[in-house]
Amino acid sequence: MQFSINRDVFLKALGNANGIIEKKTTFPILSNILLEAKDSKLKISATDLDIIYFEEMDLQELQKEGSTTTSSSILYDILRKLHQNSKVELSLQSSNKLKLISENSKFNLLCLPPDNFPLSEENISQKKFEVLPNKLLKLLNKTKISISNDETRHYLNGVYLHKTTLENKSFLCGVATDSHRLSSSSLEIDSGIDIEPIILPKKTIFQLISLLEQTVSPIKISNNKSKIKFEMDKSVLISKVIDGRFPDYSKVIPKENNKILQIKLNELKNSIERVTSVSSDRKEGLKMAISKNAVHLSVNNPISGEGIENINAKFNSDDLSISFNSRYLTDISSQIENESIVIYLKDAGSPALISDFSDKNSFHVVMPMKI
Numbered sequence: 158m159q160f161s162i163n164r165d166v167f168l169k170a171l172g173n174a175n176g177i178i179e180k181k182t183t184f185p186i187l188s189n190i191l192l193e194a195k196d197s198k199l200k201i202s203a204t205d206l207d208i209i210y211f212e213e214m215d216l217q218e219l220q221k222e223g224s225t226t227t228s229s230s231i232l233y234d235i236l237r238k239l240h241q242n243s244k245v246e247l248s249l250q251s252s253n254k255l256k257l258i259s260e261n262s263k264f265n266l267l268c269l270p271p272d273n274f275p276l277s278e279e280n281i282s283q284k285k286f287e288v289l290p291n292k293l294l295k296l297l298n299k300t301k302i303s304i305s306n307d308e309t310r311h312y313l314n315g316v317y318l319h320k321t322t323l324e325n326k327s328f329l330c331g332v333a334t335d336s337h338r339l340s341s342s343s344l345e346i347d348s349g350i351d352i353e354p355i356i357l358p359k360k361t362i363f364q365l366i367s368l369l370e371q372t373v374s375p376i377k378i379s380n381n382k383s384k385i386k387f388e389m390d391k392s393v394l395i396s397k398v399i400d401g402r403f404p405d406y407s408k409v410i411p412k413e414n415n416k417i418l419q420i421k422l423n424e425l426k427n428s429i430e431r432v433t434s435v436s437s438d439r440k441e442g443l444k445m446a447i448s449k450n451a452v453h454l455s456v457n458n459p460i461s462g463e464g465i466e467n468i469n470a471k472f473n474s475d476d477l478s479i480s481f482n483s484r485y486l487t488d489i490s491s492q493i494e495n496e497s498i499v500i501y502l503k504d505a506g507s508p509a510l511i512s513d514f515s516d517k518n519s520f521h522v523v524m525p526m527k528i
Contacts (some may be wrong), residue, residue, distance in 0.1 A: 158221025158246040160194045160216045164259065167199075167245060168236040170212045171229065173371075173392065174203035176364050178212050178229045189226035191274045192247075194219055203229060203274060208361055212392040213486075217244065217327075224271040225253050228358035235264055279382045281386050281395075286350040287375040288329065292367040297362055299342040299519050302488040304359050312401030316362055318385075319354035320346070328518065332350060335438060339406060340486050340492075341487050342519040353380050356399035379406045411510045414501035416474040418447055422498045426490045432456045432464030433483045442528040443483035447502075448476050456483065479505045480526040489521045 174190055182205075184187055191202040197219050203210045207523035239245065239259045246258045249268070257264040297316065300388040305313035313335060321330045321343065327353065328343035357365075368389060369376070377388035382396070387394045433441055433518060435458045446453035452470045457463045479502065511521040 158192070158194050158225060159220040159246075160199065161218045161244055161246045162199060162214070162216050164236055164239050164243045164245045165241060166214050168233070169482055170201055170214050170392075170395050171233045171236060173212060173368060174201055174210050175206050175233050175399060176367060177203045177360075178232070179205045184225060184474075186273050186275070188228055188230070189269055189274070190229040191224065191271055191276075193224040193225050193271070195222045201418065202274070202276060205360075206396045207358070208364065209276065209395045210392065214391065221247055221248075225249050225252075225255055225268045226271050226274050227266045227268045231266060232257075235262075238513065249519065256448065269503055281379045281384060283353070283379045283381055284351065285379045285388070286346065286352070286375045288344060288346065290369045290372040290374070290376050293376060294366060295516075296329070296342040296344055297369070299365070299368050299492045299516075300333040301329040301338045301349040301359075301362055302492065303335055303338045303340035303521070304335040304362070305333075307335065310336075312356060312399055312403055315356040315358045315399050317354070317356050317403040317406075318352070320350070322348075330378050332403070334404075334406060334409075337524050338489075339409060339522040340435070340519075341521075342516075343405070344518065352378070353382050354403075355380055355382070355385055356401060357385065357405055358396065358399055361394070361396040366414055368392065409508065410520075411501065411503060411508050414503045414507070414510050416472070416502040418452070418500040419471040419497050420452060420468065420503060421498075422490060422493050422496055425498055426487065428454050428466045428468050429487055429490070430484055434464050435462045435464045437461065438481070441483055442480045442487065442526045444478065444480045444528060446476070446478045447472050474502075476519050477502060477505065479509070480528045481509070481523055482526055485523050489523070492519075492521075 193200040196513045197216050198213050199216055200213045207386050235280050243259050250256050250257055255266040300316045317332045321328045327348040328348050329346045330343040331415050332341045372389050379386045432454050433456050441456045444455045451467055453467050455465045489511055493513045495513050499512050509523050
């Protein structure tokens, strides 16, 4: 194997793949990236046995076809430190040595045979459907904030993707919950599209978000009960899904919250940021004393002090006091697109429904705190 490639092209692809590779693994081959040079292209593959990632890029020159595997982190670190747009030449010297030359730099990297690289069958028989990357990105960003980190309930460690129907329209719906808050977002799809309901793992979600941010062409999606496949312009991401049953989330969506609180989004975000300054972890309980035209925000930390602020608001009911985890409100506020945030309340002990007038297909549910 012998080829030359643009450093920036190689670095970007390797950066995408690097997020999948586990830094600490008992299988040395899993720390490596598979390089395959063929037909004037370089194909790189990375896997952690749960996720597989492929990306193809054009070579400047291909002298000899071939394949090998070498440490992904070391190769990435070298490329990162080379000059921008420099030419990188790689040649396989033996089964366990890869030579890299760029300008005045020369490296000999250790290799492992490509035959040992684990690549599972990627065929998914389900028919593909397409979605726009910006719409899928929005769905994932709006739901990821509520993914649970509780390993004992593994079925909550991801986003539940499923097809829903409302008013004769079909949607790809994403839902995540950690049992204290819930986030849901949907994008419209063709009614003829079939998708198996699956739970997409957290690691896959963050990897996919990174890829979607770089993509403008439609994404092809296909899945079965155990795997889901995302095909982009020059790359493919295949992931196992979480084996488990997602709870019936419809039961926790409030139906009778008719007390409506409306606040300017930036005012609420900035006020929360200021009053939580007295809290070391910024997760302190935020008390909200709500009246017709204002909200009195306060955070009280027994060790570091108290933060208090009043902001203007509109409320259609009698005075109400309620408390929330301040971090939850901050996370939700970061995903609201409208200039105002609308919170539907029932009483101090019932979950609140938060909606976004600029995005009718998304909402959040938050449990209040007892302080």
